[in-house]
Amino acid sequence: MNTADLGLPVDVPSTALFTDQYELTMLRAALKAGTAGRRSVFEVFTRRLPDGRRYGVVAGTGRVLDAVENFRFDADVLRFLREKDIVDGETLDWLGRYRFSGDIWGYPEGEVYFPGSPIMRVEGTFAECVLLETVILSILNHDSAIAAAASRMSSAAGDRPLIEMGARRTHELAAVAAARSAYIGGFATTSDLAAGFRYNIPTVGTSAHAFTLLHDNERDAFRAQVDSLGAGTTLLVDTYDVAEAVRTAVEVAGPELGAVRIDSGDLLLVAHRVRQQLDELGATGTKITVTSDLDEYAIASLAAAPVDAYGVGTQLVTGSGHPTASMVYKLVARAESGEERAPLVPVAKKSSGGKTSVGGRKWAARRLDAEGYAEAEVVGTGPMPDDLAGRQLLVELVKGGEVVAREPLDAVRDRHAAARANLPLSATQLSRGEPVIPTEYAHGGSGS
Template sequence: MTSTALLTDHTALLTDHYELTMLQASLPDGTADRRSVFELFARRLPDGRRFGVVAGIGRVLDAIAQFRFTDEDLAFLRERKVVDGPTLDWLADYRFRGNVWGYPEGEAYFPQSPILVVEGTFGEAVLLETLLLSILNHDSAIASAAARMTAAAGERPCIEMGSRRTHEMAAVASARAAYVAGFATTSNLEAGRRYGIPTAGTSAHSFTLLHDTERDAFTAQVESLGVGTTLLVDTYDVAEAVRVGIEVAGTSLGAVRLDSGDLPLLAKQVRRQLDELGATGTKIVVTSDLDEYAIAGLAAAPVDGYGVGTSLVTGSGHPTCGFVYKLVARADGLDDDATMISVAKASKDKISIGGRKYALRRLDAQGTATAEVLGIGEPPRGDDNDRPLLVPLVEGGERVYDETLDVARDRLRSSLAELPLQARQLSRGEPAIPTVFEGKASEGAR
């Protein structure tokens, strides 16, 4: 299913005050109409990470389409005196009519990768800065963490269950990003309705505590949901709960869930007990504050699936990607044929490189990625084995990219399969491949 709605009906005020004051100050002298190129990128990966994952592109395109200033929005800006009358008139007619190129959803990225390239007038492009950063910093952080978790889980499925650990709307976006990164299901019903993600869930400890006995609770659940359900077996005594669960549901019980304790040890004990009771097909699902390291630590345990919450929706220690949105080129005048010149802030610690970028994933003869190659001002040189990364997303203000989340999931699998083996290591390290520039950067760029 493609994304069909965002978190609000319109998105124009999901921005910062200074975006509008920059617009106001650039309107009188005409510089608001200068053709401009902005790029969204990360100067570096989160500390110790070897790759990042792009997620949220579909949500970004929804947000751009819905970026309109309603009468209520304009009344608010007028009442607060955020901008003057001519600027309000300009905003009343705002429509993004430029072009957007970007990495497609599910692609791996590296330092300086031009995740988005936004081409338009300064006025129309600068207004999108905060909203684009807000969506992509969040969604890509979740997907990047989720990709590490699914890599650690291998063929065992991961269940997204972090809704109660984040903002209610962030929970929906997190479920979407996790699904892109390979999670099998989500507990969030709104994510299921909005994006077609499979949903799953059975019961919590409160359901067991509600009943007079654990047997009563299990009986009610099995009678309602069938023997294929998952019983939560660590409310009281795990071994006794497993025994009662099999007595109630029979040896065809779908699964048992462990939510506390020494999970590797408990999983072994429960697996042995299930097998002795004849429930050899009953699976074991574990939860309890899991992250990619805990999942990796359970690799040798007889576990069949993982439920992940807090660590996922907080980016497993990195809740943002550090993306920035910078002007990298602008016209040297207002004429349609004015020369485009590269621009960049001169800074020793905040590295930006001027000039419109083009991106290529360089692959060796075996199809393994060796570099992220960025051409400045023109596409980098490549051969038949290399892979261009930027695709058109918006042309002349019209959306031209609309892929399903399943396509994004497949893309991520292929993208990660191209990377060197060390990319999948959870130990801290440098980016899996270097970023290489071709072409001449602007003066003042660092």
């Protein structure tokens, strides 16, 4: 397996087939009808947050930019489409020349969002924009869901570091994206080496129960690990008897033992007992890391426990019960004719059933209260009110088909921390509730 198979930046494969077939059938019909070249505006938004969530987190933007750059119909892809009779010859010729040449605006990665927020806006011809629907949504829906879960866990953990360790609980490529999203949301490290290689996220890892079971006794296992990794390593102490393991660990590594890990049992009770025992043995600087199917609620319940770090796997990479952000990609405006300078007209789905949307090319701004905290997400069309000047949330990501907004992942992580800190305090509550600030529509808009 080469690095391209892992989604890594060597010989990056085309992303063009990360596409639902209906996008190609729409393209084919629009080309035949002569409407494919109409200027169009698509927006990504969600009608509601997952049940009980107070805010969403924009994540995956950097990966979207990579995907758009690599959205190319190469010879193998075109051959597949031709052999399967998915499109006709005219459409194949058009796809062979495809390069996105439009503009993309969006909330900067790491920013928070709310129902109706125009998280990303894609502008160009109908043909070139409609093809990007599936790949954009698949990235943003997954990554934003993971980042939101990570943010809640990070908030619950306070100053205690979080380790992402969910690679064994999800698809191998999703694991890399999940580690990236977790880092944005506030996790400090990952166990996934592919994520460390691809995104320069700090990696950690010591041993599992299998390493202890390999040896004739726990002392031999601990000695082998300390001899290899030094006294600052983390020893897993719940393979057999925890109290005996802690005593043996300190005897082997000395009071300079870096940390012990607890992976089962009543973590609150066991952590208190282990802390007391470590202190009695003179290992007052030895830290305690806990794992074992943690989520934000379990982390919050351990706030009073003498725990120094948390390792989170399954609940993180599955979005802590909400594996998607339920974002949609909708046409909100299109030129009234095929003329190059034809004005845009708003369009929107108006059928019943809870899936209506608001037409028009939108701006978004966050209004602040007298103390400087967010009090409303304001979304509108037309000119932005003077009192919101300087609060525009959307930034330019792609201009004329060229990416203009790449940034380091640490900058994204810092942005999220600042955005979350700017929300009302109730944003960090884990009890069920509505979005922490309302979404208001300006210029005649209405809720979606």
